[in-house]
Amino acid sequence: MADRKIGSQTIKFNKPPSIIGTGTVVGPKEGIGPLKDYFDLIINDDLYSEKSWEKAERKMLKEASEMAIKNSKIPFANIEYFISGDLLNQIISSAFTARELGSPFLGIYGACSTIAEGMGLGAILIDGGYADNLLVATSSHFCTAERQFRFPLELGNQRPPTAQWTVTGAGAAVVSSDIKNPRITYFTFGKIIDMGEVDSNSMGTAMAPAAVDTMIRHFQDTGRTPDYYDLIVTGDLSSIGKDVAEDLMKQKGYDISNNYTDCGIMIYNNKQDVHSGGSGCACAATVTCGYLFKQMLEKKYNRVLLVATGALLSTTSSQQGETIPCIAYALSLENL
Missing domain, CATH: 3.40.47.40 (Stage V sporulation protein AD)
Incomplete structure (x- = not known):
């Protein structure tokens, strides 16, 4: 069982x-x-x-x-x-x-x-x-x-x-298995979500629906609400994708505006020429293993929901006109 x-x-x-x-x-x-x-x-x-x-x-x-x-x-x-x-x-x-x-x-x-x-x-x-x-x-x-x-x-x-x-x-x-903080309490698998986006220069827009799907599934499965967490952070939707995700969540009855941000926004400042923000495997990884981990050790955050996003395209699929399949995984990180 x-x-x-x-x-x-x-x-x-x-x-x-x-x-x-x-x-x-x-x-x-x-x-x-x-x-x-x-x-x-x-x-x-x-x-x-x-x-x-x-x-x-x-x-x-x-x-x-x-x-x-x-x-x-x-x-x-x-x-x-x-x-x-x-x-x-x-x-x-x-x-x-x-x-x-x-x-x-x-x-x-x-x-x-x-x-x-x-x-x-x-x-x-x-x-x-x-x-x-x-x-x-x-x-x-x-x-x-x-x-x-x-x-x-x-x-x-x-x-x-x-x-x-x-x-x-x-x-x-x-x-x-050592008993120390922070700890991983829940893990929500993602499903492939493909809304028909084909532009590899608009990854945040493509991945936002996948992040939304996984967040909603996490809340439904666990019975938690967004305000349970001190911080909800997506992996690399950046400024445009973050706004899309926030709007889609609100349409589904979830207001995450008070405690939601994105790693792609956090890692760069407004003066750096990064257009809509950061992306890549290292975006969520360095923010999580650097900033979030150290903030949780200091107990400035005690409950964090990390929703890391991925666009599962390749150069071959793009050249053949395929749309972009996307996914998101959610980790509940908590000080117990």
Whole structure:
């Protein structure tokens, strides 16, 4: 009997796993943003002394992972699994990092929702008694994402106002059976939501309905209301997608305007030229593993609902005229 499942899409953890250590690495642009003091390492250049942007991204992911383990104060040998994914073809940043770390590896792909998907799956393993300590991580890089999904940077293409800026960075967290705060109390799976959007320069608009669907399902499954949480934060809808999500929630009878924001808005300031805001796997990951984790340790937030969003398109699907399938996963993070 599935005694931990409540409602149609939510897992309630009997022994809520803890986040006992995190690590974050960000690029130069993120390092001058409003959350700069919450990141563990700010690199000086996008190449990070490597020969390619892809190698730089891999290096950031490895270092964030090692920082998370160090900050958790447990031996590296105690990490039983490594759960990771990224935006690059065949999740090469994660796979090559797993090669270096040497831990049993579970490679996942949730696009920009990867940190929430990974933490949720990790919490299931911990709560189910299949592990005591595991590492969850993800990364992205503005230059690698632009090269793969849009245009070579050398072309200098103009970006429309709806475009977002892929966060250069990596975030990692050690999830454990140790009883410490903050803890993962609920995990709500998402469903693929596709409203027919085809513009890869308007990801926030495409992903907002998926975020709304998962939030509503979370509230229905748990019986909670938006005001239960000190903060509700989506992963990377940024300014345009956030407004769409807020309006759609209000149409469904949920007012989240008093305690809702988005990681893509938080990570940059208004003076930085990022158009509608931040995106990428590292957007939710660095804000969660940096700012949110440290704020919860200080008990400035005690109940946070993280709703990380992902657009599951590829260059092939876009070139063939496919619409953009989107997903969102919700994690309830609480100090108990």
